Amino acid sequence: MSQTGNDDRFVNPTVGKKFWIKHAYDVLVETAGQHNAVITYGELAEEVQRRSGLRTTAAMRTWVGELLKMVAQANHLRGEPALTALVVHKQDGQVGAGYDEVLRLEGAAVSDPHERELHAASARLQCYRHWCDDVPADAEPTLATPRRPAGTTTSGSRPPAGRATVTARSAPRSRSHEERRGGVCPTCFMEMPVAGPCPNCS
Secondary structure (H helix, E strand, C coil): CCCCCCCCEECCHHHHHHHHHHHHHHHHHHHHCCCCCCEEHHHHHHHHHHHHCEECCCCHHHCHHHHHHHHHHHHHHHCCCCHHHHEECCCCCCCHHHHHHHHHHHCECCCCHHHHHHHHHHHHHHHHHHHCCCCCCCCCCECCCCCCCCCCCCCCCCCCCCCCECCCCCCCECCCCCCCCCCECCCCCCECCCCCCCCCCC
């Protein structure tokens, strides 16, 4: 990935995520434009900082989850596939707990980690079908795998994920409890109050 530029500024993640959200959305749409492509948490965190020119010294794990929640909420508000399904851990190619906001928004009762990965595999295929022009008609959900051997350098390209095909089963849904939350502003992607306009854009 790109090195820190001379014009980069360092910010608190609370401030940074207001700017990083748009870049995160764009990066994930670009990733979805390549069939079977995925991106790691670290690559996404680095890219949003590079594109925005706003960096943080805070550990990625302390803020990238909140950023992905905002993306998931924006997708849900727009009726789009869940782009956060494309973000995987470098070590094992799994979405992990960073995908849980998607399950919450859908009211999907998924507690088993393997079931979560199957749900994400199905969501990835939906993303490719929505944003990619060359998805085969017979494409099936696939579990993501690490995209390069450990120790190799990143060139900026995004090779396809592994092709081990797994048929994703539909997760059961539960609407027994769903907390009331405001929508996501379509302009700045920040969560709005339950009642009233976006405080950032009004």
